[in-house]
Each structure stands twice: as structure tokens, then as C-alpha cells.
Amino acid sequence: MQRFIKDKEHLVRMVGLFLIGLVLFLVVQVLLVPKDFYKFGHFRAGALADNAARPVVFAGRQACESCHPDVVEARKGSRHGIIGCEACHGALAKHADDPGSLKPTRPDARTLCLVCHREDVAKPKSFKQVNPQEHMGGEPCISCHKPHHPETA
Amino acid sequence: MGTNRREFLKSTGKFVLLTSAAALAWDFLEAGTPEAAPNYKLQEHWWAFAVDIEKCIGCGNCVRACKTENNVPLEPYFFRTWVERYHVPKGDIEHPEVDSPNGGYDGFPARYQPGDGSKNFFVPKLCNHCSHSPCTQVCPVGATFESPDGAVLVDKTYCLGCRYCVQACPYGCRFIDPRTMTVDKCSLCYHRITKGLTTACCESCPTGARMLGDLKNPKDPMHEFLRIHKILVLKPQMATGAKLYYNGLDGSVR
Numbered sequence: 001m002q003r004f005i006k007d008k009e010h011l012v013r014m015v016g017l018f019l020i021g022l023v024l025f026l027v028v029q030v031l032l033v034p035k036d037f038y039k040f041g042h043f044r045a046g047a048l049a050d051n052a053a054r055p056v057v058f059a060g061r062q063a064c065e066s067c068h069p070d071v072v073e074a075r076k077g078s079r080h081g082i083i084g085c086e087a088c089h090g091a092l093a094k095h096a097d098d099p100g101s102l103k104p105t106r107p108d109a110r111t112l113c114l115v116c117h118r119e120d121v122a123k124p125k126s127f128k129q130v131n132p133q134e135h136m137g138g139e140p141c142i143s144c145h146k147p148h149h150p151e152t153a
Numbered sequence: 154m155g156t157n158r159r160e161f162l163k164s165t166g167k168f169v170l171l172t173s174a175a176a177l178a179w180d181f182l183e184a185g186t187p188e189a190a191p192n193y194k195l196q197e198h199w200w201a202f203a204v205d206i207e208k209c210i211g212c213g214n215c216v217r218a219c220k221t222e223n224n225v226p227l228e229p230y231f232f233r234t235w236v237e238r239y240h241v242p243k244g245d246i247e248h249p250e251v252d253s254p255n256g257g258y259d260g261f262p263a264r265y266q267p268g269d270g271s272k273n274f275f276v277p278k279l280c281n282h283c284s285h286s287p288c289t290q291v292c293p294v295g296a297t298f299e300s301p302d303g304a305v306l307v308d309k310t311y312c313l314g315c316r317y318c319v320q321a322c323p324y325g326c327r328f329i330d331p332r333t334m335t336v337d338k339c340s341l342c343y344h345r346i347t348k349g350l351t352t353a354c355c356e357s358c359p360t361g362a363r364m365l366g367d368l369k370n371p372k373d374p375m376h377e378f379l380r381i382h383k384i385l386v387l388k389p390q391m392a393t394g395a396k397l398y399y400n401g402l403d404g405s406v407r
Contacts, residue, residue: 041298042295042298043295043298043308043311044295044310044311047307047311048300050308051306051307051340051343051344052193052344052347053344054223055344056222056344056345056350058218058222058350058353058356058357060350060351060356082359082361084356084357084359086356086357087356087357087359091218091221091222115212115213115214115260118260119263121265121273122211122238122240122261122275123211123275124208124210124274127210
């Protein structure tokens with residue numbers, strides 16, 4: 001006990017240094033960690049807005065259908081009815097925002113149809129598949145099938 | 154004395170009201186930029202994804218759409234979503250042959266013939282948006298996280314590119330973007346779903362094999378899908394809380 005009291009100055013200095021270090025650490029932490037960092041968990045809440053702020057490239061089916069009711073009518077009751085417009089016509093958010101700025105190009109039915117309908121053993125049996133040589137022998141698909149309503153000749 | 158008290162109450166009232174208003178405004182400022190999605194309420198959604206393997210035809214539309222929408226590098230080996238083709242030899246579920254040429258971006262060239270007794274099917278893959286993600290747990294800087302609405306996202310401004318998460322993901326769904334040297338992965342098209350749109354891959358899937366669902370919305374068709382099908386997630390033994398639900402998932406799928 002005597003020795004402890006004699007040497008206590010060392011301890012006081014050490015504790016003092018430690019406390020100064022702790023205060024410095026806390027100050028730096030407050031300055032560097034963004035205010036929203038622990039709002040929802042161990043991440044910056046603003047990252048949610050960052051992720052949400054990116055531009056949209058595919059306009060979405062509703063945007064297409066709001067301007068093209070004639071196509072909606074043409075596709076009614078079709079086996080192709082569930083396919084989104086941009087699945088074949090490509091990403092067209094630019095066209096939806098300003099129709100004049102980007103004219104969609106007509107997809108080439110000769111290659112486009114076979115992207116899905118080329119015969120493959122891994123495709124589900126219920127899915128309509130053709131061997132292009134046997135089925136049409138070089139004739140383009142659209143001479144028999146309408147892409148928007150393939151049942152009607 | 155009376156006027157003094159009145160003035161005191163007036164000034165104190167003003168002070169209290171204005172301070173609380175300032176506090177509110179400050180909270181609003183801290184919450185980030187709400188303009189990105191003004192009507193989106195974080196607490197009202199819990200996103201999940203479903204894939205119906207029995208409908209997938211391996212056309213690669215989803216892979217192409219994803220790369221277009223999310224500006225993913227076009228070289229092979231960088232995918233937010235990709236499609237695998239499984240070839241299970243007769244009776245040998247333990248040794249499937251799996252190929253995924255360019256992730257299915259260019260479709261699948263014919264490789265297997267019918268009639269050899271094998272089983273063949275396509276398996277689309279993407280981030281499982283786990284609710285107990287191994288990948289978010291290993292991030293040393295809080296740059297990847299499970300959002301309160303159920304998507305696993307990346308904070309590109311915080312990511313160091315240390316690759317811990319790339320190794321931690323049991324599904325191989327992460328890659329380092331060679332342009333920024335930060336990690337990239339499926340964000341569940343967070344910029345679209347917060348605006349009421351569906352993901353780019355769902356938008357372009359011709360057979361409806363892919364489905365985005367909000368499990369907090371009781372009217373979402375996802376509930377019915379999960380109820381009427383036999384559902385499985387990938388690697389359930391790892392208890393990742395995966396929210397990518399498969400219908401028709403074969404035991405050979407890894």
C-alpha cells in the first residue's frame with residue numbers, strides 16, 4: 001500500500017493519457033462517421049437513396065401500353081400475351097420519356113423467334129420448339145405467324 | 154409582472170416550437186435524398202424473388218436485360234444474373250454436368266441429344282437476397298448490408314474492394330467491377346422496385362419464369378406461388394435465410 005501511494009503518479013499519468021486518447025478517438029469518430037450511419041444498422045442509410053437513384057433503362061410494360069393501345073388490342077388472347085414488350089423490342093425508357101429522341105428498330109423476326117423457339121432438349125416439353133430446317137426450311141417465321149398473335153395465320 | 158410572464162411564455166414557446174421544427178428538419182436532412190423515390194416507404198416492403206425452373210427456356214433474355222439495365226461489364230465472368238444448363242446423366246444425380254457459356258448471354262448452343270435417358274434443364278441464378286447474409290457479416294466497413302426492405306445492397310462509396318464478401322457468398326453472386334474495383338451484385342433493381350416497376354429480368358422474361366414479390370403486400374401473387382408449388386431454396390443447410398425461391402429445383406443443383 002505504501003509503495004502504491006508512492007508510485008501513484010505514474011498511474012495518474014497513464015490514466016490521463018488514456019483519457020486524452022479516448023476523447024481524441026471519440027472526437028475523430030463523431031467527425032468521420034456520417035450522421036446516418038447507424039440509422040438502420042451498420043451501414044450508411046444514404047446508400048439506400050444512392051441505390052435507388054440510378055436511371056431506369058427498361059421503361060416497363062405499363063409505360064408501353066399507355067401509348068400503344070392498338071398493340072394491346074392486337075395481343076389480346078394471344079399465347080404471347082404474357083411477354084413484356086421490351087423482351088423483344090429492347091430497352092426503351094429513352095423512347096418512353098421522349099418518343100422523338102429514340103425510334104425503336106423493328107426486331108429481326110428471323111433470328112428473334114429462334115432465340116426462344118429453337119429446339120433444345122433442356123427446354124420444358126410443353127414449350128413450343130422447332131427445328132428451323134425441318135419446320136420452315138428457310139422460310140421466315142413471319143410469313144406464317146404474327147409475332148404479336150402467333151396463333152393467327 | 155404579468156406582461157413579463159406573458160413574454161417569458163411567448164419566447165419560451167417560440168423557442169421550444171422552433172427547436173422541435175429544426176430537429177424535424179434536421180432528421181429530414183439526415184435521412185438522405187428522398188427525391189429519388191418520394192412515395193416509397195421502406196417499412197412497407199419485404200422483397201423476395203421466385204424462379205420457376207419448369208418455365209425457363211434458357212433464352213438468356215434476363216442476362217442481357219440485366220447487363221443493359223445495370224451497366225454490367227459485357228465480358229464473360231461479370232454477371233448479376235446468369236443461367237446454368239444442367240445435364241444429369243441417367244440415374245446419377247450426384248454428378249451433373251453444368252455449363253453456362255457466357256452466363257447464357259448468347260443463349261445455349263445445342264449440346265445434348267434427346268433419348269439418352271438424361272435429365273436436362275436450365276437454372277437461372279442471381280443473388281438470393283438472404284435475410285442472414287454471410288456476405289454482409291464479413292464486410293469490415295459496412296459497405297454491404299441487408300436493407301430494411303429485404304434487399305442486399307452495396308454502398309459503392311464505402312466499398313474498399315477487399316473481396317471478403319465475394320468469398321463469403323455461398324452462391325457466387327458477387328464480382329469485383331473492373332472499372333471501379335468495388336464489388337457489384339444484383340441489387341434486385343432497387344432503382345426500379347422503389348419506383349413501382351419490376352426488375353429488368355422479370356420485365357424481359359418471355360415465359361414468366363421469374364417473379365419479383367413483396368411479401369409484406371398481402372395481395373402479391375407471390376404468396377399464392379409459394380403456397381401452390383413445392384418450394385426450395387439453394388443450400389438450405391447453410392441457413393442463410395435465402396429469399397430466392399425455386400419451384401422445380403432438382404436435387405442435383407448446386
